[in-house]
Amino acid sequence: MREVTLKQIAENLGISITTVSKALKNYSDVSKSTKERVKEEAKRLNYKPNVFAVNLRTKESKTVGLIIPEVVHHFFSSVVNGIIEQAEKKGYLVIILQSNESYKLEKKQIDLLIRKRVDGVMMSLANKSIDIAHLKELQSHDIPLVMFDKISKMVNCSKIIINDRKAAYEATKHLIDSGCKKIAHFRGALQPQNSIDRFLGYKKALEDHGLPYDSSLVYLCENVDYEDGRRAALQLLKDKKDVDGIFAITDMAATGAIAVFNEKGIKVPDDISIMGFSNWFLSQAITPSLSTVDQPGFEMGKKSFKLLYKEMKAKKKGVPFEPKTVVLDTYVIKRNSTK
Amino acid sequence: MREVTLKQIAENLGISITTVSKALKNYSDVSKSTKERVKEEAKRLNYKPNVFAVNLRTKESKTVGLIIPEVVHHFFSSVVNGIIEQAEKKGYLVIILQSNESYKLEKKQIDLLIRKRVDGVMMSLANKSIDIAHLKELQSHDIPLVMFDKISKMVNCSKIIINDRKAAYEATKHLIDSGCKKIAHFRGALQPQNSIDRFLGYKKALEDHGLPYDSSLVYLCENVDYEDGRRAALQLLKDKKDVDGIFAITDMAATGAIAVFNEKGIKVPDDISIMGFSNWFLSQAITPSLSTVDQPGFEMGKKSFKLLYKEMKAKKKGVPFEPKTVVLDTYVIKRNSTK
Helix, strand or coil, X not given: CCCCCHHHXXXXXXXXXXXXXXXXXXXXXXXXXXXXXXXXXXXXXXXXXXXXXXXXXXXXXXXXXXXXXXXXXXXHHHXXXXXXHHHHHCCCEEEEEECCCCHHHHHHHHHHHHHHCCCEEEECCCXXXXXXXXXXXXXXXXXXXXXXXXXXXXXXXXEEEECHHHHHHHHHHHHHHCCCCCEEEEECCCCCHHHHHHHHHHHHHHHHCCCCCCHHHEEECCCCCHHHHHHHHHHHHHHCCCCCEEEECCHHHHHHHHHHHHHCCCCCCCCCEEECCECCCHHHHCCCCCEEEECCXXXXXXXXXXXXXXXXXXXXXXXXXXXXXXXXXXXXXXXXXXX | CCCCCHHHHHHHHCCCHHHHHHHHCCCCCCCHHHHHHHHHHHHHXXXXXXXXXXXXXXXXXXXXXXEECCCCCHHHHHHHHHHHHHHHHCCCEEEEEECCCCHHHHHHHHHHHHHHCCCEEEECCCCCCCCCHHHHHHHHXXXXXXXXXXXXXXXXXXXXXXXXXXXXXXXXXHHHHCCCCCEEEEXXXXXXXXXXXXXXXXXXXXXXXXXXXXXXXXXXXXCCCHHHHHHXXXXXXXXXXXXXXXXXXXXXXXXXXXXHHHHCCCCCCCCCEEECCECCCHHHHCCCCCEXXXXXXXXXXXXXXHHHHHHHHHHHHCCCCCCCEEEECCXXXXXXXXX
């Protein structure tokens, strides 16, 4: 059975398409008997109106775009979860795109979403995206934009973030409070704002507690993943710095470090304490279980859509909208990888 | 800057919309000078043609729908990854929906996709979906459907699956070959085809190796998750069945079991061997690392889109298309949770 159209119904009944459309929408200037004939024919043909057809008056498509760096990722998939659940409640469909941290891909994807005429876009900025002209372009087409997690200070739009500096400070403080004196940091890539902020939080915690900051104790984990964590841990052991604590920027990196220490018979937390970040599921499953900072992904997704929805509604009504920045709480979770 | 339309360009230049459209598409019956004027004006206004507007001739929207039970899920997110990467290559956008294993939600989502007029749909069936009338309905609207992972035998469409029976057989055989004599099974929900097949594979492996099948050694894990694995392991210990091996239907359930045994000082694999399924990342990160069966999620996603694309192309050309079932390979990965 092919796609049923208004035209088909009109032809079958020998009336105009306009009359069919009006009849289905219950317009008062169509007779009751005509309405009944039309509805019966529509039912017989199993006609399903396209509620997503761009509303000619409001110009809405009830579809939004979502760009995340990685989908096989506990945190980002939690955000997606929060977004699609909220979008569903409001009758919106979500188009998902993965940038793989590539500026080039992200730029292309923004362009696709502009052409698709989505009603709004939510995104976490790719690591490699320094230039944000593509985001300004999106906004120049009057498409509401909400950024979450990795945001750009140079774009005026709503943002949902955590206080990365404070969170990293508290993570480092937890290590200090548990007795650590020489704390290394497995940091993220140099560009992303949240990576910079977590590094600064770590640094400030050391300073505030009278511990010297030593840049040779900072290890770069470009991909902040398990392999990076392993590499950094191996390097740290090679460097023989006598470190007694590590604050790793992600749970995956911390997990890689723990794996190396387990293999080498180095006891965690007795010989060296490890602090992760983001509270992925696996942080509770590994041995020792990983102390970490909870990062509310689902909540972030939920709030991202809610804010986007507010802005899309305001745009539809033609009322001005002031972008908001929402800062979600984080908290330290002590498990067995710290004393 | 509001959305630029062909109408605007036409008005600005004092020509018809048809001429503008033809000029942008380089029709030969439009003069060179008009084409230049139109292109210049379009550029000046930053006009971006909506390449996703339903092509009136072909009726394509270059958008497809994807329904998965859960997005915060290593396997399903790997499938999503494979799908969106492939879709991007072919210039398609992907709408993502999450059914949460609910038949009601899945039914509603299929309806949304019909109304959205997507060009095709890919999905893994929700656990609670016994009735498949909603899928027949989708097909009655001539929308190509590809099912993956959890499929329905009663729907005639392309399918990408693994040989669950063979995979489970090999998993159980691995336990038997390593010396296990009394093997329990943490099985999945009673409905889904793959859950039934994995149970049957386990059973056959026992039979083929002269080990008795004992239904009291089969523990139901409705959600096949970590908590279910913990619960089943605690029950198994309470039942005092002297089991020396467990084949768990998912890595998450196996991880839950291992956590319980670690807590109780029961040695894995010395006292009891554990076999998981799906090769999630965490299976290599836990201690002991989990022996499992690799389930090629990314490949499954990639092939799902490729098959859907073939069918969409055939439909566009008006040529018949024969649904295909693709069976992907799996293999046993031995780690430290088995001898």
